[in-house]
Amino acid sequence: MVRARDLKGIPFVNKPDTRLKPFSEIGRTGSVDDPGQMLKGWTGWAARGLNDAVAEGVVMPEAAVGTYLTSQAALLQLLADCRRSVAIISADGTAYDGQQGFWSGTGFLVAANLLLTNHHVLNSIEVARNAKVEFNYEISPERLLAGDGSAPQATQTFAIDPSRLFITSPTKGGLDYTFVWIEDAAAVSYGTIAMERAFFTVSKGDSAFVIHHPDGQPKQVSLDDIDILSIDANVVHYSSDTMKGSSGAPVFDRRGRLIALHHASRGEKTELPDGGSTDVVNEGIKIAAIALDLEMRMRKGGSDASFAETILKSVHGSDTMSGFFGGLGRRIEASELGPEAVVDTYRGSDQDVDVGFWNIEWLANRYDKPAKLDGAAKVISDLSLDMWGLSEISPPAVRALVERIKEIYGDRYECAFSEPEAAESKQSTAMIWKSSTLKGDRVSWPDKIEKLLNQRSDDPDLNVEALHGKIFDRYPGLFRFKTVRPLPAYEFFVVPLHLKAMDEGSFRRRLAARILARAVEQITLETRLDVILGGDMNAPLASDDFTAISDARFNVLGAEDEADGAFTYVKSPKSAIDNVFLSPSMRQTVGTPDFFIVAKDRTMPNYLEISDHRPVAVRLSLIKRSGKNILPDQKDLDAMIDAMMGDVGKTTKKARKGTAAKA
Template sequence: MVYSRSLTGIPFVADVDTAAEPFSEIGERGAVDDPGKMLEGWTGSIDRREQEEVVKGRIRPEAAIGRYVTSPAALLQLLADRRLAVAIISTSGRDYTGLEGQWSGTGFIVGPNLLLTNHHVLNTIEVARDARVEFNYEISPENLLAGDGRPPQATQTFAIDPARLFITSPTDDGLDYTFVWIEDAAAIAYGTIPMERAFFTVNKGDSAFIVHHPDGQPKQVSLDDTDILAIDANVLHYTSDTMKGSSGAPVFDRRGRLIALHHASREEDIVLPDGEKSGLVNEGIKIAAIALDLEMRMRKGGKDASYAETVLKNIKGSDTMSGFFGGLGRRVASSSAGPEAVVDTYRGSDQDVDIGFWNIEWLANRFDRPAKLDGAAKVISDLSLDVWGLSEISPPAIKALVKRIEEVYGDRYECAFSEPEAAEGKQSTAMIWKTSSLAGKRVNWPKSVEPLFRERSDTPGLRIEAVHGKIFDRYPGLFLFETVPPLPSYKFFVSPLHLKAMDEGSLRRRLAARILARAVEELSSVEGIDLILGGDMNAPLASEDFTSIEAAGFSILGAKDEAEGAFTYVKSPKSAIDNIFLSPSMRQTVGTADYFIVAKDRTMPNYLDISDHRPVAVRLSLAVTREEEQPLGRGDLDAIIDKMLADRTAEKKRKRALA
């Protein structure tokens, strides 16, 4: 039995403002330098470039009525495949407003045992327990061709069990979503619709396609008049046709990606991109916003934390606006909730410094190939880290990369090289950093140890290795960084390394580790600030490599990736760092066992098509600096009491005067 009644009056999360620039509510405190440019960089596509060529008159379509709007033919296949995972939900009970009744909506499978819909469709465990979730409720291809619109008979129902998983965000002052457990046979039979954290998915004027059950009808798809009108951190506004009962439907872009959860419509006069007018506008909740909300709920703990963690394991990719680590370690006002807390999290990029290390040897002498250069620029922009240590790279490649990132995505990086005087074709290490977050420069190691970095194992009198060579095949440059406002003041050193060519047990490798440790100890004893050694290393430096600075209060911490390198973090006793978050492929191997926090729910972007190496990433969560409160003395307390009495006397006089 499908209930045709659907809920009405669903409130919007945000007002519709077609004139506003996308993401204007985040302001300048997001993780990207130029949100508009970044949006163009991520949403630029073959079909959009083709449309621009049409506008310029270089391509003349046989017939273009109004705007020239087409989509790749493969979109039809993607939507056809993903429609299978969409179901009609029928239920009854006390709705989200507290009224008794029965209603229907839409939902879809997003992972094994995981169904997504709106809160106002499944608002409580009791309502979910009584719900019927029905798949394949659609007109068959044969009946469609025959012009037979009879409702189908061969539907399939699967059980949902909110006792096993149920997590919801309210319709009022929330993000209006519900995840609920569904038996695994549903995903096996009908597949899943993948969720991604992607922030910059669509631009104003792009299309939003919806697969839904409007007014309890057999499954339909909205393909015409699908304009996206406005975008902010939490929602999309669009004109795609919907009806009551469409709530909880997936919203797709022109690449067939899930970009939002449809949740509400309202009457409002809107001018469309082609000049026509519409009296109705729709709103969808962005998947990236839902992911951030789940992260906050997981960190808060409580009964929802484990459910949130389960759902997050099914959300892939990186949120460029919040950086690879998202909201991890960021502090949001306790009064913030739902949409407001999401915006505050995006604006919290001044609470941390994100660092990455990556071997990009494949770019060193092939940066003139657009696919290689664009691939590296895409990964760096997507992860949105503040500073990168890059190894096996040439100066011309670094300069081309920094230039390309700004051209396409708008992020502005500076660069410096470990061996600035080396020949341009030589592979070495380098640093690039966002100028909006950091000021950086190359500095010298202490004079007493710097010559050791240029020694060879066959230096007379050493005779330490059967096969001789430089102890450091790539000179380990030293770079000093300092945060710029609005970030709290924090200074730190970074040295990007390439030691992986040495066997772990070789004397050269051990000697290199000890030289580095000696250099770090001397540097730290003078400067007293944090230092990070990272890059192509088989393992981090062990605490036993250091002999004196631990006694002086420094902490030696290390982590490694099973395949892609390691880093050592030398933490000053006066360090401004609260926590360190690691990318999911890394594990702590040196230091206090619970100091590092592994971001298990994170996934690196698909780098394999451009590189044999994956990046490793680290977030340094900056401590909050608060002025120390001084205890009030008796005189201070008496002054407060005297002020209270004086105010009371003044109030009495005022009342008498009025009387």
């Protein structure tokens, strides 16, 4: 047993309050419409089964003391596997509070060369350099069964090297974490515990399992009175038993997932869900909050940036509250990194518009299958984008999907269809969008463009090689959107596409691309609005497809996925967009370099379980503007006049009511 000084006075990040609704500090500016329902939706996946049946009175337990609460038996195996990655840390020197001494704590492996613990356990490079990290400090199963009180089994020590990686967040005013490099032999021998960005992990009344070295003792797990008491954006409060030396331990939920980094305890009487009470409350830092803090450090630059980038490569999944792109492109009010900056980042959803495109043809005629419908709803909820362009989907499937998302997760989407008058069973394209952030509707293309979009490629009047069918097998609908306050004012068009059936380079595809380019040129010159085209289109439209709008100072940018997804963005001279962030599978192929930023550290949810097609996601980062309108300068006016005098301008007529140019 390691005897050490008690690191007293570890401050809580937030005061535990069981009366507050979860995440109330974020307010209404998070990325989800109903945080309470979203929490029920995500935690409900783990709680289905016997416990729900008991709660609803369908099943009566033979014997229940207090609240009936059990866990799946597989949890024992998951915790047993994770326990191997947990180590005892012995340190000495100058502690986080400036006092001299020696102490012990807990740490655990999260990647091949990464050990995670608290700042107050390893508070400096000097302390880390001299610290000792031991694995396997636990009672063996045989000795536990024998009950002979024998000494723990042999331990194994691995070297840590803070000169290769060391990043820390302070105990006071920070998130009290430290990552440090450790030799990869540790992970080979003892495995790692996966880190996820998941925001909605546990709710009040759920369980928090802690694997730790309390008071320097052999490894233990807290299994009794392990209630979650409260939860917010940064921390989880729980009643699980801990002691000095438990600092830096992993905290798990009933699914065996890592949800928090244990860091502090304090005396405070709190009521428990089963009617009892506890005199001690524990606090753990959420892994999602740590991930956001690392993102901010990476964007801020400096000595921590490369370390943060390295660590983020080992953080998986998406944070539903901040959206798939997290804090990328968001401005925060907090002057320092830490808990306030994390909350500001979650509140920053009014600074961007997140757009996705997804081919979900497998749902078109199988939306009555709960597994398929729930799977699609889960992916869309997890990525938490503001709008989606869906292809190869039927209207009944879209309506069922929107209703299912609202029912399970609380997000409210509206929908519109590219071909609203087509048969209900026809697969086409559609848009869904959150009514809390956007107003939108399908609008008509100008008359001459409409004729082109319905043209057949085998029309003898074209005098070209005859090809079967329409040029556009799936009609490219035009949708106009504008942001809802508190988002800055921004209007734009979206065209969801499905051109996948056309071989790239074929006559029909080249003709389709040119028609789309002409269509976009006309509506942009008439409205001066941005246009986004995305979906299954093999490759983005090329910049040389756009001549008139290039002369009018419009920028054409494009990116493509390694599969069939592509994205074209036509940016007006007075666009409200500052930058565009792309999901990691995409690369920029058209336009000015560096305007598109690839979010390399993002990972898509496991969509392959429900679809053969990968979603494509982009974030439009809005420019922060003053309340005054920005008037066009002389060059803008000249460009507009030149455009009107050109070929496109000659064919431009006053837009009829209900067309794209309608204000």
